[in-house]
Amino acid sequence: xxxxxxxxxxxxxxxxxxxxxxxxxxxxxxxxxxxxxxxxxxxxxxxxxxxxxxxxxxxxxxxxxxxxxxxxxxxxxxxxxxxxxxxxxxxxxxxxxxxxxxxxxxxxxxxxxxxxxxxxxxxxxxxxxxxxxxxxxxxxxxxxxxxxxxxxxxxxxxxxxxxxxxxxxxxxxxxxxxxxxxxxxxxxxxxxxxxxxxxxxxxxxxxxxxxxxxxxxxxxxxxxxxxxxxxxxxxxxxxxxxxxxxxxxxxxxxxxxxxxxxxxxxxxxxxxxxxxxxxxxxxxxxxxxxxxx
Amino acid sequence: xxxxxxxxxxxxxxxxxxxxxxxxxxxxxxxxxxxxxxxxxxxxxxxxxxxxxxxxxxxxxxxxxxxxxxxxxxxxxxxxxxxxxxxxxxxxxxxxxxxxxxxxxxxxxxxxxxxxxxxxxxxxxxxxxxxxx
Numbered sequence: 270x271x272x273x274x275x276x277x278x279x280x281x282x283x284x285x286x287x288x289x290x291x292x293x294x295x296x297x298x299x300x301x302x303x304x305x306x307x308x309x310x311x312x313x314x315x316x317x318x319x320x321x322x323x324x325x326x327x328x329x330x331x332x333x334x335x336x337x338x339x340x341x342x343x344x345x346x347x348x349x350x351x352x353x354x355x356x357x358x359x360x361x362x363x364x365x366x367x368x369x370x371x372x373x374x375x376x377x378x379x380x381x382x383x384x385x386x387x388x389x390x391x392x393x394x395x396x397x398x399x400x401x402x403x404x405x406x407x408x409x410x411x412x413x414x415x416x417x418x419x420x421x422x423x424x425x426x427x428x429x430x431x432x433x434x435x436x437x438x439x440x441x442x443x444x445x446x447x448x449x450x451x452x453x454x455x456x457x458x459x460x461x462x463x464x465x466x467x468x469x470x471x472x473x474x475x476x477x478x479x480x481x482x483x484x485x486x487x488x489x490x491x492x493x494x495x496x497x498x499x500x501x502x503x504x505x506x507x508x509x510x511x512x513x514x515x516x517x518x519x520x521x522x523x524x525x526x527x528x529x530x531x532x533x534x535x536x537x538x539x540x541x542x543x544x545x546x547x548x549x550x551x552x553x554x555x556x557x558x559x560x561x562x
Numbered sequence: 563x564x565x566x567x568x569x570x571x572x573x574x575x576x577x578x579x580x581x582x583x584x585x586x587x588x589x590x591x592x593x594x595x596x597x598x599x600x601x602x603x604x605x606x607x608x609x610x611x612x613x614x615x616x617x618x619x620x621x622x623x624x625x626x627x628x629x630x631x632x633x634x635x636x637x638x639x640x641x642x643x644x645x646x647x648x649x650x651x652x653x654x655x656x657x658x659x660x661x662x663x664x665x666x667x668x669x670x671x672x673x674x675x676x677x678x679x680x681x682x683x684x685x686x687x688x689x690x691x692x693x694x695x
Contacts, residue, residue, distance in 0.1 A: 310578035317574060317643055321607070321634060420576035420645070484594050484608040493609050494632060497643070504576055 273547075276540035280533055287529035293359065294522035301452065301515035307417065308449065308508040315501040319468040322498045324481075325491045326467035336488065338431070338495040341464030342440045348378050349386045349407070349439035351426070351462065353446040353506055354394030355514040356413050361524070363447065363455060363517035364393040370457035371445040375402060386439055390426055390507075407438070418511055423504035431496055434463055446506040447513040453520055455513035462502060465495055569601040570639030571617065573626065575647045581617070581626070588640055589616040590633050599633075599640045606635040610642060614650060614694040625650040627694045629687060648691055662688045 329335045352371045354364045371387075371394075378385050386407045389395040395409050408429065412422050430442055442463040447455040483490055568584035589598045591613030610631045617624040629646030665685035672678035 307577070311576060313572075313579045314574045314576050314643060317634070317641055321632065321643075423576070481605045481607060484592060484606070490607060490609060490632070497632075497645070501576055 271543075273540060273543060276536060276543065280536050280540070283529050283532050283536065287526055287533070290522045290525040290529060294519055294526060297515045297519040297522060301512060301519060303417075304508065304512040304515050305449075308505070308512050311501070311504055311508055315505050318494065318498050318501050322465070322491075322494060323468045325487055325494065326465075329487055329491060336492045336495055338434065338463060338499070339465050339467075339491065342434075342437065344440045345383070347384050347386065347439045347441075349388060349430075349433065349442040349463075350375055350378075351388045351390060351430070351442060351444045352394045352398065353444065353510050354389070354391035354397075355510065356392045356411065357514075358393060359521060360514055360518040361521035363514055363521075364391075364397065366455070366457045367445055367447050368394060368397045370459060371398065372401070374443060374445060374459055375405075388429070391510075407433075418504075418507050420500065420504055423500050423507055426503050426507075427496060427500040430463060430499065439463075444503065444506055446510050449509040449513040449516065452516040455517055460502070460506070462499060465498060567601055569599060569603070571599075571642075572639065573615070573628075573642045573644060573647060575644050580644070580647050580649075585617050585619040587618040589618070590640075590642065591615070591628075592633065599635055601639075602637075603635045603640070605637070606633075608633050610644070612690050612694075615642065625694070627691050629690070646687070650691075650694065653691070658688065658692055662692060 326335075326339060329339070350371060352367065354367050358364070375385050375387070385405055387398065387402050387405050388408045388410070389398060389406065390410045390412075392411050392413060395406075395411075399406065410426055410429065412418065415422060433439060434442070441461065444460045444462050446458060446460070448458040450456055568586065569588065571581065571583065571585050571588050572579065573581040587598055587600050589596060591611055592608045593611045594608065597608075610628060610633050612628065612630050614625045614627050617626065627648040627650050628642065628644040631642055631644040634641045634643070662685070665681060665688050668681035669678060669685055672681050
């Protein structure tokens with residue numbers, strides 16, 4: 270049976286854990302706000318690029334002059350799955366959910382007889398996937414120590430993708446990431462990156478029946494624009510992931526703090542019972558002793 | 563529609579919107595030559611090369627360095643999608659000199675080819691900004 274001192278030490282240790290999780294929750298909340306702002310700030314560029322791509326893609330559709338990034342390699346055999354996860358843990362099921370989605374995608378692609386390659390972005394995803402899919406992994410990109418995600422990071426990913434695509438290493442690329450719906454809800458999502466899918470439902474500028482003129486030419490602009498579009502899609506996904514990560518971490522830490530609170534209550538109750546039992550025993554002994562005299 | 567005689571201009575970079583407002587004229591360094599955009603410009607789209615954008619409004623002039631991007635002129639105005647943008651009017655010249663110096667040292671001290679390439683890119687960017695300022 271644990272002594273009173275044991276109870277006191279345990280309560281003290283749970284209390285200090287609670288302090289840490291509480292602090293982490295508050296830090297996550299502050300970072301979440303910043304991550305949300307960053308995702309918000311990146312939106313105008315993404316929308317604008319998407320609109321322009323939609324405009325141009327419609328006009329070069331079906332033409333042989335269309336850039337390869339849009340046209341594709343003409344095959345549908347090798348798929349590259351890019352899995353974007355966080356660098357750190359302590360965020361509940363956030364990474365596990367993304368990994369689960371990725372696993373489903375890979376399994377279903379393999380069932381269709383496609384060959385699949387895997388590129389992981391973020392440490393946690395690699396840790397979880399390397400055991401099952403280590404053999405098909407073709408690379409890993411990590412942003413450890415990066416304080417704020419920006420176009421430099423997404424450019425790293427998109428440059429690698431374009432390089433591999435040009436080398437004919439894959440035909441279709443998918444990105445698995447977590448869409449940030451709200452602080453408490455992050456939805457693992459699969460998005461096709463390459464060949465570029467012309468965005469739908471974006472508002473395109475009404476030029477009032479006028480004719481657009483392009484310099485140098487439509488294809489040349491598209492050629493230069495598509496990598497940027499890819500970039501902005503990846504950046505958007507990375508930023509949503511970051512916001513989702515902090516949201517998930519906030520939730521997980523809130524839970525942990527509450528659990529620690531419950532545990533403290535339970536331990537205090539047990540300790541008090543023990544103390545009372547000891548007092549009762551002592552009293553009984555004294556009374557019994559007095560009666561014996 | 564811009565009927566006020568002013569041009570609506572917005573400059574956005576991947577991370578954020580940098581400028582949005584009505585101005586008289588914007589001069590942009592296009593790949594096929596510099597061009598000025600006034601209000602009521604015909605729809606037009608081009609690739610922008612590295613250089614300074616001049617924003618003219620009344621007698622005020624603002625210069626913003628861009629590291630390349632796209633210019634899109636519609637009846638609604640001009641939008642520039644810039645990859646990298648630095649406001650030259652807020653530029654700290656002494657600080658820039660120092661950064662260029664540091665970047666030069668980085669290039670010299672780079673240990674492997676990857677670090678050297680990264681340092682060279684950084685130096686090229688800083689020198690382009692200095693040239694534009």
